[in-house]
Amino acid sequence: MTRILVLNGPNLSRLGTREPDVYGLTTWPELAEALSKAAAKGETIEVRQTDDESELIGWLHEAVDTSSEVVLNPAAFTHYSYAVRDAVALVTSAGLPLIEVHISNPHAREEFRHTSVISGVATGVIAGFGVNSYHLALAAVRQRRA
């Protein structure tokens, strides 16, 4: 059984409550439910969200310890957290895929969002496709496995 952790950083629990032009109308509970139900045969998908950097790092360590594949939306941590970057590097250097995901296209937004300290250690990046970015990332980890 392949385990996929879909991990989400700060403020994503507020999805669907404001900035629908940027993030769409899907709410966090709707997204979490859709992703939890998206498991293919032989897969389990666990969806989590935290506002706490330390908790997110603990989940990335858990991915290493349980050989889980990871889909990660680091949210604002993307732009400045070297601690999350180092934890992501632990996952990918263990040979596990980690896809960095963004709902919006950060490169089409404010300058500070153009930098990701995560991308350089991620397996790949999918951004700008709304909540479908997560489904595209699931497809990417499946294709890499096949």
Ligand code: CA2
């Ligand atoms: O586009 C993405 O997925 C982001 O990772 C979302 C982060 C942002 O800091 C990144 O630059 C890009 C923001 C998450 C906050 O999400 C909200 C969504 C709707 C309403 C309020 C917050």
